[in-house]
Amino acid sequence: xxxxxxxxxxxxxxxxxxxxxxxxxxxxxxxxxxxxxxxxxxxxxxxxxxxxxxxxxxxxxxxxxxxxxxxxxxxxxxxxxxxxxxxxxxxxxxxxxxxxxxxxxxxxxxxxxxxxxxxxxxxxxxxxxxxxxxxxxxxxxxxxxxxxxxxxxxxxxxxxxxxxxxxxxxxxxxxxxxxxxxxxxxxxxxxxxxxxxxxxxxxxxxxxxxxxxxxxxxxxxxxxxxxxxxxxxxxxxxxxxxxxxxxxxxxxxxxxxxxxxxxxxxxxxxxxxxxxxxxxxxxxxxxxxxxxxxxxxxxxxxxxxxxxxxxxxxxxxxxxxxxxxxxxxxxxxxxxxxxxxxxxxxxxxxxxxxxxxxxxxxxxxxxxxxxxxxxxxxxxxxxxxxxxxxxxxxxxxxxxxxxxxxxxxxxxxxxxxxxxxxxxxxxxxxxxxxxxxxxxxxxxxxxxxxxxxxxxxxxxxxxxxxxxx
Numbered sequence: 343x344x345x346x347x348x349x350x351x352x353x354x355x356x357x358x359x360x361x362x363x364x365x366x367x368x369x370x371x372x373x374x375x376x377x378x379x380x381x382x383x384x385x386x387x388x389x390x391x392x393x394x395x396x397x398x399x400x401x402x403x404x405x406x407x408x409x410x411x412x413x414x415x416x417x418x419x420x421x422x423x424x425x426x427x428x429x430x431x432x433x434x435x436x437x438x439x440x441x442x443x444x445x446x447x448x449x450x451x452x453x454x455x456x457x458x459x460x461x462x463x464x465x466x467x468x469x470x471x472x473x474x475x476x477x478x479x480x481x482x483x484x485x486x487x488x489x490x491x492x493x494x495x496x497x498x499x500x501x502x503x504x505x506x507x508x509x510x511x512x513x514x515x516x517x518x519x520x521x522x523x524x525x526x527x528x529x530x531x532x533x534x535x536x537x538x539x540x541x542x543x544x545x546x547x548x549x550x551x552x553x554x555x556x557x558x559x560x561x562x563x564x565x566x567x568x569x570x571x572x573x574x575x576x577x578x579x580x581x582x583x584x585x586x587x588x589x590x591x592x593x594x595x596x597x598x599x600x601x602x603x604x605x606x607x608x609x610x611x612x613x614x615x616x617x618x619x620x621x622x623x624x625x626x627x628x629x630x631x632x633x634x635x636x637x638x639x640x641x642x643x644x645x646x647x648x649x650x651x652x653x654x655x656x657x658x659x660x661x662x663x664x665x666x667x668x669x670x671x672x673x674x675x676x677x678x679x680x681x682x683x684x685x686x687x688x689x690x691x692x693x694x695x696x697x698x699x700x701x702x703x704x705x706x707x708x709x710x711x712x713x714x715x716x717x718x719x720x721x722x723x724x725x726x727x728x729x730x731x732x733x734x735x736x737x738x739x740x741x742x743x744x745x746x747x748x749x750x751x752x753x754x755x756x757x758x759x760x761x762x763x764x765x766x767x768x769x770x771x772x773x774x775x776x777x778x779x780x781x782x783x784x785x786x787x788x789x790x791x792x793x794x795x796x797x798x799x800x801x802x803x804x805x806x807x808x809x810x811x
Contacts, residue, residue, distance in 0.1 A: 351422050354371055355369075355420075358430060360430065362383060364404065365380070365381040368423070368804075396469075401460050405455070405521075409454055421585045425591045426807075427804050429799050430517050433491050436514065439458075439510075443458060443520070444460075461507075476488060483555060486645075493541035494542040494561075498559075501561070508562055526579065526592045527580030528577050531567040534596055535569060536572050536596050593806070596806065606796070612766075615768050615769070615770075617662045617773040620658065621663075623656075627645065642714065661712055665741060697734075700739050705732075705739075746782040758787075765792060
């Protein structure tokens with residue numbers, strides 16, 4: 343597979359095909375600065391009346407949102423794009439016929455493609471693979487477990503319940519792999535290890551699918567994409583596209599999580615704490631690190647393939663900004679029972695003010711309202727309650743402290759120090775808007791914390807391919 347040589351052009355196009363929206367950016371190659379950015383919601387969810395556990399999206403609506411984004415970018419700059427980087431939602435699967443996966447259209451000097459012989463996108467949120475079903479399929483040769491919503495697990499589900507569905511297609515990939523295949527006119531889908539690992543049944547050490555295990559189970563291995571190195575070029579645009587010249591390099595698609603980290607991790611000693619609805623704390627493992635040979639379902643830290651054979655250590659908590667949001671909604675519902683109407687934003691603002699005036703508390707909140715992936719049965723609790731610590735300030739301080747201390751139990755500061763972490767980059771809406779959470783991060787973790795660098799997958803993928811030249 344080709345690598346990206348020095349290409350003429352002033353801009354790199356980065357795109358992120360997310361779960362709810364599509365975002366594209368133009369990155370000026372010389373300055374590594376974003377000059378233009380557009381984002382549109384996909385509104386692509388398909389309601390499935392036959393199975394409430396199904397979570398599917400319409401690829402045509404995702405591509406329509408991508409078209410909106412592209413149409414809004416400056417045409418003069420698109421003509422100067424030297425490379426296209428694509429990332430998106432991981433784990434999910436879309437299938438297509440390789441020779442007729444899309445149709446190219448030209449109108450008003452704009453050339454674009456629309457999906458043709460393509461399945462629905464079965465997303466990472468799909469819940470059809472029950473625990474019983476997952477226990478019935480082969481164990482993977484990988485350090486990563488297989489879960490419902492993972493591409494290979496979904497194929498196993500269709501093999502059992504709707505085998506005729508699979509026979510209609512010759513290719514499969516994530517939605518970002520599909521876009522790369524269509525732009526490059528590829529005969530066979532290619533996939534990086536980042537996305538392959540998210541499908542399951544992929545060994546990141548050998549960089550290979552568990553082909554024999556899958557064959558022995560009757561799995562249609564012809565649907566598996568060809569695996570290429572993360573950062574490699576998958577192909578070249580087979581046509582002009584929104585003014586971007588034909589024969590422009592298209593990078594093999596990357597994972598949105600890895601690209602979000604790349605957008606703000608500027609040094610090997612950086613860890614990235616991103617807190618919006620949920621929370622993720624991640625850092626790069628030393629070059630010599632090799633993951634364990636099999637999954638440890640009780641371990642709160644997962645190791646995701648990154649770039650150049652390296653790994654990211656990731657503690658992904660299900661409990662982040664959503665805990666504070668639940669606290670606010672609880673107070674709101676209590677006040678409504680007293681026939682009092684207070685705006686939620688005012689409640690939130692008062693909670694922050696009260697907690698800032700209460701710098702310490704002996705009240706303890708365990709904030710795991712949603713459990714955790716490594717401990718799904720755990721629940722939230724409040725303890726050490728006394729008459730003197732029942733104020734809003736104490737409670738809010740304890741909630742914020744609990745959120746951060748929960749992350750620290752998943753990824754202890756000592757292990758981060760041992761791995762060479764020297765600084766934390768704090769990002770995400772829940773963290774940037776909450777000075778109490780920021781104080782708790784600085785109290786719990788013995789590193790300087792830098793705020794204001796928001797993670798952005800579309801920017802990250804553009805940076806990856808700009809740095810390859």
